[in-house]
Amino acid sequence: MKLNKTFLAVATALPLLSTAAFADTVSAADLKERVFGSVFGEYYMPDIDKTESAAWNYMEKDWGYGIELGYYLTENWALRAEFAKLDLKSKLDGSDSDGDRIGIDAMYHLPSMSSVYLVGGLKRMDAVQTTTAVNLGVGYKHFFNQNFGVFAEANRYQGIDESYGDAGIKLGLTYAFGSAAAKPAPAPAPAPAPVPVQAAPADSDGDGVVDTMDRCADTPANHKVDATGCTIYEEKMAAVGDIDIEVRFPFDSAVVPQSQRSDVQSLGAFMQRFPESTVLIEGHASNTGNPAYNMRLSERRANAVADMLKNEFNIAASRITAVGFGVTRPRVEGNTAEAHAANQRIEAKVTAKVKEPVLR
Structure with missing residues (x-):
């Protein structure tokens, strides 16, 4: 068996x-x-x-x-x-x-x-x-x-x-055979006692805060408000745009001339005013000569602007990034004198703390 x-x-x-x-x-x-x-x-x-x-x-x-x-x-x-x-x-x-x-x-x-x-x-x-x-x-x-x-x-x-x-x-x-025994239906819940109807307090701007407590009348309908009816704002880092710095260097030089310092000074003043702002300095070159040499030259020129911000405006190095792009990002295509003048530039991309309303 x-x-x-x-x-x-x-x-x-x-x-x-x-x-x-x-x-x-x-x-x-x-x-x-x-x-x-x-x-x-x-x-x-x-x-x-x-x-x-x-x-x-x-x-x-x-x-x-x-x-x-x-x-x-x-x-x-x-x-x-x-x-x-x-x-x-x-x-x-x-x-x-x-x-x-x-x-x-x-x-x-x-x-x-x-x-x-x-x-x-x-x-x-x-x-x-x-x-x-x-x-x-x-x-x-x-x-x-x-x-x-x-x-x-x-x-x-x-x-x-x-x-x-x-x-x-x-x-x-x-x-x-047959069917399951029917389950008893649950007893209905007792009806709630009627609640006396009271007139709602006035809220003229519809922000959820009654007029007697509202310190900011006519706030936008899509703004979130605090207990006093005023718009709630939040601060965050955001790009505020590209800033063209018109710095022209002498031939084969990475020293910022005295006559070309005004835009850099404006940028330095802005970053002193907004201490949490950061900047990306971009060096660009025109498409003449050796591309590898132009790449190194654009890096030196970007570093020259960064050094000016650090040394003359006491901007922390952690707030500055300098990058050279050589001829890889032309603003104007072509091999004309106008294209070379437009492409030989320094650009600054600034990020700063901005204050924006919180939306509903």
């Missing part, structure tokens, strides 16, 4: 169906105190000892079918009676080894997974020989509505008066 591997695999897999399948539309409470009937097909697997014994006519694995009639006693327990017809054949010569099985079962539906149940019962087996067996198994059922469902079940049949261990796997349809 050996334990069937197919039976073990199915019995292990059935509990996993409760997490893989769709949720039932019927709860365990809906099935309580209802009669059910089922029809099923079964793949029956006799003990290996039976398949090798003349006393059992070398009984082979084969199919069967049957019916069940049962009753759900509680949300967890049910009883059923079963009749099965086993259409078995001899492995030796193909002769019939048909038989019948009749018995009763108790079913226990797991509280945490009501679709999964354990089953155990007593069976009378009449196939070649007439014997008595107990069965233990596990099953899974899924209801599509209040009445119809499908189920799968694996059982082990252990002989009592004869030593054998058969196995069977069922697939079937089940029908629960």
Whole structure:
């Protein structure tokens, strides 16, 4: 007598169906105190000892079918009676080894997974020989509505008066008669006591602050206001635009001439006034001569402006970034004198803290 591997695999897999399948539309409470009937097909697997014994006519694995009639006693327990017809054949010569099985079962539906149940019962087996067996198994059922469902079940049949261990796997349809008991409707909540209607205080500008508390009349409708009705502002760093610094250098020089210092001085004064502002100094060159040399020259000229801001206006180095772009970012395309004059420039991109209204 050996334990069937197919039976073990199915019995292990059935509990996993409760997490893989769709949720039932019927709860365990809906099935309580209802009669059910089922029809099923079964793949029956006799003990290996039976398949090798003349006393059992070398009984082979084969199919069967049957019916069940049962009753759900509680949300967890049910009883059923079963009749099965086993259409078995001899492995030796193909002769019939048909038989019948009749018995009763108790079913226990797991509280945490009501679709999964354990089953155990007593069976009378009449196939070649007439014997008595107990069965233990596990099953899974899924209801599509209040009445119809499908189920799968694996059982082990252990002989009592004869030593054998058969196995069977069922697939079937089940029908629960009647319908679930109607749940009592919840008592309606008591009606709230009427609240006296009071005139709303005046709010002329519609900002949510009554006129008696509003210190800022006619605030814009999309502005968020404080408890006194005044616009709430926030400060944040934002780009205030590009500033052209008209600094022209002598040929092959990175020293800012005295005559070209006014724009740099204006920038320095602005950054002193706004101590949280930062600046990106960009050096650009015209497209004449060697590009690599022009790149280094534009870097030196950007650093010259940055040094002037640090040394003469005491602007912290952490607030200044100097970059040379050489001829890579021309303002005017072309190889004319006008294009060269426009492209040989210093630009400053300033970021400063600005004050903006908070919008609703």
